[in-house]
Amino acid sequence: MALPAAILLLAGVAALAPAAARALPRAGGVALALPVAAAGALLVAAGRGGGASIDVPWLPALGMSVAFRLDGLALLFALLVTGVGALVVVYAWSYLADDPRRGRALAALLAFAASMLGLVLADDLLILYVFWELTSVTSWLLIQLRHERAEARLASWQALLVTAAGGLALLAGFVLLGLAAGTSRVSWILADAASLAGDPLLPWAAGLVVLGILTKSAQVPFHAWLPRAMEAPTPVSAYLHAATMVKAGVYLALRLVPILGAVAPVRWTLVLAGGASLIVGAGRALLESDLKRILAYSTVSALGLLLLLAGVGTPAAVHAALAYTLAHALYKGALFLAAGAVDHGAGTRDTDRLSGLRRAQPFTAAAAGLAALSMAGVPASFGYVAKEAAYGSVLAAGRPLLLAAAVLGSALLVAGAVVAGWLPFRARPTAAAAHAHEVAPALFAPALALATVGLAAGVAPGVADALLFPASAAVAGAPPAEPLALFHGGTGAALSAATLALGAIAVAARPRLRSALRSEAGPSRDAFRGALRLLEVTAKRHTAVLQTGSLRGYLAVTFGVAAALLAAGFVRGGVAPAWTLGAPRAPELVVGALAMAAAVAAVRSRSRLAAIAALGGVGYAIGLLFLLFGAPDLAMTQIAVETVTVMVFLVAFRHLPRFTRLSSAASRTRDAVLAGAVGILMAALVLSAAGTRSFAPISTWHVERSVPDAHGRNVVNTILVDFRGLDTLGEATVLAIAGFGIVALLKLRPRRDA
């Protein structure tokens, strides 16, 4: 029960946030953060006994349950969601103090947290997918919080379109995975992962799932949305990067290591995309000057390392990935929060204009500095421990090339850490720093807390392992052979020294690199805009061709296609029209002749009123035919419909222009041929259908069951309101919508004229 309770708690707090913003302008942040932390505590308590799960049957016919499960991996990510979440809520409350949209922002943030928590706790593929998409939607809300800015709207659309497109791939992958495994329960699939190894569906399933992971985690080539999403307020960015959203991809990659690792091309896709992102992201981070963009690109890079480790997939690599996930959450969260504090205190985030802030903002400087140590992987920080574990696992897996990539990427990250965590705070003050001031405690304390935990975990990695061992065991089935340690032997120390040295070189080379490469910054930015424009132009052209507005054209296409298909069917053979009805009786002949005469009159009429009356005559004649064949219900409905149709014509009459013949003789001939062909072919179809019967008619069943089951003697009515009542409900809804649509069209028209 604790699992859905935790999710619902966050969702409930989200609903209360707007009210809290009005009622508790000062203490609201803490008031909202406490339930978030409580949700985390609830899960820790639930996880004490070795895990928890809940399973409520939902669609038993499809084998679907609302299933949640808490194991070590889920607990690690859930603690990131709630722990970082609680700090971010406190921070955001203060950060957005003057923003009229504070309540809405907090509501979206908490709804986002609830979705993310649901994602990591879900134990059913489809439930997981739903929460996955919910995080996409709620992050869209968060990114477009300042939607009066065109950039924010574009950024939110890009994030939504990219992650939702990946989400669709993920859904397809999940469906295939469920088909291959015969169940959608994640824990069952993983328990039996070995038996899936040779399944022909598995490569497709795994490939599609990886597509979802790469888009969500902003990996090359889908990474452009993440830097652009910096349009979001800083606390949102901190949360998206440190604990949620992009971490969803990492979570899924780690969760499905046994599945994804079973398909070699998929494994290599993860490794290659991760490695490319690791280097490209860290490189791009060096070229930026905006604090948030530096951090955004460095996230692309760090997630690349995580997915690379997931691709390597050995128990040691998984353990390293988990450690690095934790390290990244701590330092990236702290750095983002500090960047927001700098923005508030100094009025800019441009590292080219910032220097000497440490006197004006000592606490912010301390938080950023400590976090940067971890990001750079300086010995005794937790970032160092995690990086050492990563190097060790890649080395042990016998992948020297990957090791080189990891060292190069980490070296570039060292440089990024220097730019983000040191340059703004170094001794020499600039003009922008002269007016800077320290921010409120709520704006530096959360950053300081995250950075301190990051350092403490580095000094005593055994504490972190208490959390990481169960997570690691949940993925690999057994805890890793080696615990985390500060010292990994000579090789590790040498690699770390090399990383730091390369990082120092990158810092020294940064100004020259930037002036050389500045011109080609941001090509993907316009790729997205171009794609959007292409979509709009295509839609416009396609509409212009297909939606001409000519009713006659639409009917010609519809009937032409129907006639062609029918003709093709008869040509291919199989069925042939046959007269099985017996000789027509005199009344039927008379009524049929009447209908035909009325139809000819309608076509040849030179007055609109006469044409309408003649058309009504056709309808009445057909109604009479129904009556002659013993279908009073049908006949009555037909006659009522005809009556109302004639009335509609009468009402609409005065809006219509004077009756004139505008069509040429040629087009009338063409229409007559088309109409004749459709009529003849439809008659042939009806005759063939009447003579072909492959199954016993269902009507006898309806006649038998009508009174005992549906309590009525009118079979037509019992079908409409009872046997097929759901269809009727749908049709009634469509009818009501159509009625509103007609009124809307009528009301719209005069405005366009004016």
Added chain:
Amino acid sequence: VSSLILQTASRAIAPLLLFFSMYLLVAGHDEPGGGFVGGLVATAALTLHAIAFGVGSARRALRLDPRTVAGLGLVLAVAAVWAGPAFGRAPMAGLWVDGPGRTALSLGTPVLFDAGVYLVVLGSALNALFGLAEEE
């Protein structure tokens, strides 16, 4: 178009049509009829009135906005669908007040459902018809 003949005829015919539409609705479960055709006949009655006396008069005669009528119909139909679960049966299950036996006038959720269909047809059709007639 105000015609004395049309107005006089409409005064006699429209109420008859309305009664007939209700008969169709109530009897429809056993005899020819039902909510759909009943709603159409009621539409015809009110449209006749609208042609004879103007849309404003027809609107006043209906008392409720056609949109409200359509909405009410949907509410009735949905209520009939969910009446089953309220009594521990499946959605859409027909519940009858007079048990499995038969009386002259049976009352049950399918009749309620049919009344919903009647109102949706009436409301939607009049919604469009009045809109067309009023448009200048």
